[in-house]
Amino acid sequence: MKATANKLALALGVLVVSTSCATSSNTSSDTLQPANVTQVSDSTKVTQIQIDGSSTVYPITVAIAEAFQQKKQQNKAQITVNFSGTSGGFEKFCAGETDISNASRPILQPEMVACDKNGVRYFEFPVAYDALTVAVHPQNDWAKDITIAELKKIWEPAAEGKITRWNQVRASWPNRPLNLYGAGEQSGTFDYFTEAIVGKARASRKDYTASEDDETLVAGINNDPNALGYFGYAYYEQNQDKLKALAVDSGKGAVLPSRETVEKSQYQPLSRPLFIYANFESAQKKPALKDFVEFYLKNAPQTAISVGYAPLPDEAYNIDYVNFNKGKVGTVFEGEAQLNLTIGELLRKQAKF
Known part of the structure; x- marks a missing residue:
């Protein structure tokens, strides 16, 4: 839709x-x-x-x-x-x-x-x-998975203006700009993501492209090879030719978002x-x-x-x-x-x- x-x-x-x-x-x-x-x-x-x-x-x-x-x-x-x-x-x-x-x-x-x-x-x-989905540009060939700790390092308020390149998140990733796209502050996705990843609802860096419109985020990531963002799974499933989802590792191994991993309670904490x-x-x-x-x-x-x-x-x-x-x-x-x-x-x- x-x-x-x-x-x-x-x-x-x-x-x-x-x-x-x-x-x-x-x-x-x-x-x-x-x-x-x-x-x-x-x-x-x-x-x-x-x-x-x-x-x-x-x-x-x-x-x-x-x-x-x-x-x-x-x-x-x-x-x-x-x-x-x-x-x-x-x-x-x-x-x-x-x-x-x-x-x-x-x-x-x-x-x-x-x-x-x-x-x-x-x-x-x-x-x-x-399944809240963390997505990157489809031509991103260095990131396949990401840990909860790395997501926190990216999105916590202390990262604002400081964590701005991919290699600052994981040393093996390239020295390229890290451009972020995420939910706006009126979004329940913003509330949930910050609580699950940062540990406190509504605690987030502010230097990112924010919108309550997930299609806006999809378009932004699709047009930006250095992008990383998050939104609801339906918007990823409908745009798989334009996006690449990252598997999320909460400590039990990296898990890709899907209906199956949600139903089996494997995709935590982003279900x-x-x-x-x-x-x-x-x-x-x-x-x-x-x-x-x-x-x-x-x-x-x-x-x-x-x-x-x-x-x-x-x-x-x-x-x-x-x-x-x-x-x-x-x-x-x-x-x-x-x-x-x-x-x-x-x-x-x-x-x-």
Whole structure:
């Protein structure tokens, strides 16, 4: 799924996929401007469904939204799918501005407080597993793997302006510029990567090309032989002819990202669950939103595979569905970051909810 603005207009419904992210150097702030919405000519009132948040989850959500519009035309729903990063998405969601928030990490304590302050109750649905991918230019013939310690050496705040060449990371690598590309500060990927690699969420050097738009990062790395960057696995899988993934060594040998290594809990600590959060009140007031969430949970396994992520076991989606229909709101993660969480551990947390 290319992260470019597009529209799918149907006889009884409209899907608006809106993205407006710019490449930025030494900054991580992207401003999204929604695309113009095409109005439905049918006189019946159209239900507006607003979705925002993670660019990592975006490919799953937009694919399911397109399928929903095509197969559920009796639901006169206008679905707008934006991405502004997980943190940016939660800001809007907890302000009551969106119905669904895509997230590449669980909701955090400050966001829970904001939602509570504004009376926003929410469902939490894990929908897939990602392998955060460290990638370089395809012509890079010196780097095949990288250790967690080396990634920390590159990305920690103390590296800013100092670790600027490949041979400073590993002596056997060439004396070439090291140009970095990574998630912007509104991204859940930024939160997760810094916590997993540096040891503290949001602790990162700032002298790199940052964006909440993973396609921007892909393009940057593809055009830069000296590049190294990170983003969600789906964007690597869809661009394997333009990128080269590095195997990551956390102390038990170097492991390449893949659905198989995620499902076997071998690709740690860069495997992570992906989520959608749905507004409880919106689901009660908008039958089309309720239908869309149920459609989402039913179609998430195959869609996750088709866009490049690992699906959860059927049991996980069944728990999601039961919790949704029983009105179980809240989070099982207590507002904290989750590292090295296996699929089995996620299932156990869900089952205890």
